[in-house]
Amino acid sequence: MIKKRWARRHLAEAIVKALMMAAFVVVAASLGLILWTVIVRGVPSLTWSMISQTPKGGYYMGKEGGVLNAIIGSLYLAGGGTLLALIFSLPIALYLETYLGDSSWGQYVRLSLDVLWGIPSIVYGAFGFAFMLALGMRASLLAGIIVLALLELPIMVRAMDEVLRLMPVDLEQAAFALGSTKLEVALRVVTRQMLPGIVTAVLLAFGRGIGDAASVLFTAGYTDRIPTSLMRPTASLPLAVFFQLATPYKEVQERGYASALILTIIVLIISLGSRWISGRLNRYTIK
Amino acid sequence: MESPAEVRDLNPPTQKAQSSASLNLETHIEVRGLDAFYGKVQALKSINLQIPKKQVTVIMGPSGCGKSTLLKTLNRFLELTDGTRITGQVIIDGQDIYAPEVDETEVRKRVGLLAQRPSPLPMSIYDNVVYGMHIHHMKRNRKEYKAAVRHYLEIAGLWDEVQKRLHDPATSLSIGQQQRLCLARGLAVEPEIILGDEPTSALDPLSSQNIESRLLDLKKDYTTVIVTHTLRQAKRLADYVIYMYLGEVVESGPARQVFNNPQHERTRAYLEGQF
Numbered sequence: 001m002i003k004k005r006w007a008r009r010h011l012a013e014a015i016v017k018a019l020m021m022a023a024f025v026v027v028a029a030s031l032g033l034i035l036w037t038v039i040v041r042g043v044p045s046l047t048w049s050m051i052s053q054t055p056k057g058g059y060y061m062g063k064e065g066g067v068l069n070a071i072i073g074s075l076y077l078a079g080g081g082t083l084l085a086l087i088f089s090l091p092i093a094l095y096l097e098t099y100l101g102d103s104s105w106g107q108y109v110r111l112s113l114d115v116l117w118g119i120p121s122i123v124y125g126a127f128g129f130a131f132m133l134a135l136g137m138r139a140s141l142l143a144g145i146i147v148l149a150l151l152e153l154p155i156m157v158r159a160m161d162e163v164l165r166l167m168p169v170d171l172e173q174a175a176f177a178l179g180s181t182k183l184e185v186a187l188r189v190v191t192r193q194m195l196p197g198i199v200t201a202v203l204l205a206f207g208r209g210i211g212d213a214a215s216v217l218f219t220a221g222y223t224d225r226i227p228t229s230l231m232r233p234t235a236s237l238p239l240a241v242f243f244q245l246a247t248p249y250k251e252v253q254e255r256g257y258a259s260a261l262i263l264t265i266i267v268l269i270i271s272l273g274s275r276w277i278s279g280r281l282n283r284y285t286i287k
Numbered sequence: 288m289e290s291p292a293e294v295r296d297l298n299p300p301t302q303k304a305q306s307s308a309s310l311n312l313e314t315h316i317e318v319r320g321l322d323a324f325y326g327k328v329q330a331l332k333s334i335n336l337q338i339p340k341k342q343v344t345v346i347m348g349p350s351g352c353g354k355s356t357l358l359k360t361l362n363r364f365l366e367l368t369d370g371t372r373i374t375g376q377v378i379i380d381g382q383d384i385y386a387p388e389v390d391e392t393e394v395r396k397r398v399g400l401l402a403q404r405p406s407p408l409p410m411s412i413y414d415n416v417v418y419g420m421h422i423h424h425m426k427r428n429r430k431e432y433k434a435a436v437r438h439y440l441e442i443a444g445l446w447d448e449v450q451k452r453l454h455d456p457a458t459s460l461s462i463g464q465q466q467r468l469c470l471a472r473g474l475a476v477e478p479e480i481i482l483g484d485e486p487t488s489a490l491d492p493l494s495s496q497n498i499e500s501r502l503l504d505l506k507k508d509y510t511t512v513i514v515t516h517t518l519r520q521a522k523r524l525a526d527y528v529i530y531m532y533l534g535e536v537v538e539s540g541p542a543r544q545v546f547n548n549p550q551h552e553r554t555r556a557y558l559e560g561q562f
Contacts, residue, residue, distance in 0.1 A: 102369075168406070170402065170404065170406040174408060175408060176364070176395060177362070177399065177473070178395065178399075178422070179395040179423060179476060180392065180422055181392055188422070189409065283456055284411065284457075284458070285409045286407065286408075286409050286458055
């Protein structure tokens with residue numbers, strides 16, 4: 001038999017493996033800790049009235065009410081922002097992939113998007129606010145949606161771009177061989193092949209959008225009412241968490257954790273739902 | 288045996304009459320002074336060729352000799368690769384396909400390509416065949432599309448195997464079936480010319496045989512140009528042979544003549560297996 005000797009290469013292998021395990025544990029433990037905190041501190045306050053009522057008078061001093069305004073507001077904001085971002089992102093990503101490719105212009109656009117991705121969301125908020133002031137607009141659902149769309153756009157485009165780059169070359173070539181134009185290849189073949197990946201990109205952007213507080217702070221404002229018009233201000237869950245945690249009352253702080261739990265559950269539902277959808281779309285894709 | 292001069296020039300009708308009875312040497316594709324570059328590397332060096340109509344022409348030669356490159360210039364496919372440059376003429380039915388006013392998608396419709404590995408589109412078996420007809424608006428209604436799908440799947444010898452599962456993903460087929468699906472899909476846009484870029488090299492022997500017999504059946508209606516690196520396949524399929532070496536056409540002519548009595552030293556060496 002040939003025995004395994006503890007040569008340096010085996011030692012190196014063992015060390016690197018241990019480091020990778022450690023990295024995984026750090027990530028998994030952080031996630032677990034966050035979930036644990038939110039659940040332990042949020043569940044006791046997570047009552048039906050939390051999700052079915054808007055704040056009543058004295059809510060922020062521990063009296064009755066809930067955060068329905070923020071739940072609806074957040075869904076409106078992130079839903080609208082994601083939809084708006086998607087309308088622009090998909091053509092940009094397809095253009096980037098189909099027409100620019102790896103040309104210097106393509107690289108330049110990708111660099112710009114990466115820079116935009118890295119800009120802190122408060123800057124988007126401040127930019128939106130300055131713009132609104134110039135136009136004489138007030139904080140509103142519409143302004144919040146637009147700023148969130150701007151925030152989500154680079155994430156969505158770059159995530160889609162990475163997905164589109166995984167497109168098998170053979171597949172595009174097969175479509176070209178049948179006499180397709182670039183547009184037909186993009187819309188009928190690339191989009192179809194990449195739909196599961198595109199769904200994931202949209203979800204990633206939605207997650208970022210619904211969780212962001214700074215960009216909507218100035219632009220969407222905050223209100224205890226459920227928005228009835230695009231031109232009215234609207235509440236959002238991240239800000240609800242922030243305001244409640246900032247009060248001196250313990251019950252209200254715990255409702256802050258409950259609100260965070262609601263936000264987490266919404267993201268979880270959307271995650272699982274989109275995974276289910278993309279699993280179904282996966283049926284025809286070429287692996 | 289014909290003289291080399293006759294082989295080089297296929298056009299004059301007098302010589303057509305003289306050529307061997309099995310060959311109908313009406314020219315379908317004519318290549319004139321074709322050069323192709325990948326960046327600064329010249330892959331094709333002033334190629335001049337005539338490819339006969341409704342015959343199987345086989346392009347052979349050692350790897351890297353430019354045979355696939357030459358094939359891909361015949362349907363304006365090479366230009367899809369970044370950094371390629373093509374000069375010269377490829378004349379199909381009297382029309383230079385590289386002329387500025389020519390629509391390359393129309394060229395690719397008329398000149399179908401069967402790739403090395405089957406590459407089904409991300410859709411059902413049925414939709415794969417319909418795809419090309421859809422984009423070119425070739426049929427008027429569902430009924431016509433359905434009939435056409437059946438027709439082309441039958442020609443490709445796949446209908447019996449898939450008629451009960453037309454709406455399954457194309458990827459659920461075996462690789463040999465996928466290649467026949469790609470053939471059906473290519474034929475569905477009604478090309479006049481079929482190009483095959485080593486179309487059986489990824490397939491098992493039985494599937495290869497199946498594809499080969501399809502191609503032989505199809506030659507009564509289509510001009511076929513096949514690239515292959517297996518000499519035996521070339522001998523089975525070819526009516527007309529082009530031998531390439533280092534980006535140049537060394538020899539071309541009717542299969543029997545090139546195989547039995549190659550005019551060129553390099554061709555002889557290749558046929559005797561010195562590569």
